[in-house]
Amino acid sequence: MNSFWIHIIHQAIFGGIAAAGFGILFNCPPRIILYCISSGAMALAIRTACQLANLNLPESAFFAALAVATAERLLQRFQQTRGSIVALVGCIPMVPGSMAAKGLTNLFALLQAHPGEEIAAATNGMRNLLEVTLTLAAIGTALAIPQSIYPEKEASVKTKTLP
């Protein structure tokens, strides 16, 4: 097995663990924790593969979130829970929290920068925060697409009563 697959498997395993951990933190129903693990693993595997194919972080996160949200929608009839809990929890490991912290840290560093270093500190900070914003926008948009174009399969109260 070459390093490409080893890296993808590594990311998928720890993405699954992170999703499961956050699933428990968010008081996710126990019966869908396994779905959360699969969803997190799938998201991280696809994101890593896209990044290895030279896509940037927002693009990679978009395709990963879209794949997870679509898969969740297609498998909806096998679940009891409405909504997109599984896709949401699966995408949580892709939220670039560390990059947001890094961006803000760089902006703090700007306050103590020596003359000549200000531009580098400001540029790094803004670049990180821009990447965070674009990645979040990409994930949010990708999660919304399948819900908007693919109708709910479950016959809920509203689908029975509302026109």
Add this chain to the structure above:
Amino acid sequence: MSSETKDSRLHSGAPAACGPPLSDVARFSLSIGRLFMEFGESARMIHEEILAMAHCLGCDSAEVYCQHAAIIVTLRRGQEFCVQMGKVGEHGVNLRGSEVVKNIVRRVSEGDLACSVGQAQLDNIQRAIPSYPVWLVCLCTGLACSAFGRLLGADWLSFFPVLVASGVGQWIRRALLVRKRNPFITTGIVSFVSAYLAGFGSRLLGSSHLEIATVSAVLLLVPGVPVLNVQTDVIEGKPNLAAARGLRVMYILLFMTLGLVAAQRLILQGI
């Protein structure tokens, strides 16, 4: 206001000709909206659930106005008209809580449960929501942060310190939030303690990725679900609610970073 308001002209063939008093339906709607907001649901979901429920209880039209700190509901049934406003408490994420609320709403809508009984159940919902033991939540949070560390490229030596530090951080966060402490101050304290413990432990074990270890340990504080709700609210045309949620997210990230930077100053000194 128009962008945040969902108006539903429901069909005249409503199932219940004379349902429960309109003020009771409005109060029930407010309780549903408040709990959904507090459990981290998006505004679209709240609108849909309240509109469907109001229709099933015989309302001709329903309007819901969701804001970060309050919800306004307007219901019409024949010549009757009722407007009620309710406050929303601290926002969090509780997926099983949402499920319990959805279940009560479904049973009231289908007529299996009286509106007054449903209201009583919502008033006492905290007792009805199943939850995981605190130790399990702390352990799993620690495990998630350690996994984040690996995803960010930290070595194995920092895995256990991050796990312990994040677990302790989650325990402190829960203890402070249960005592109704300010969520932003709580975030700062938890961030500092978690980052310091993770960095200190990793340093003791000889890890060479102290910076990644400190960052990983505070990722339990990143408000992932609210961030994604901001996106959903923006996309679905609710900019005011999204702006309020976004501002809160920004402040949480700011306090998280302040705690992290303070801890990194102590840990990374002299390296």
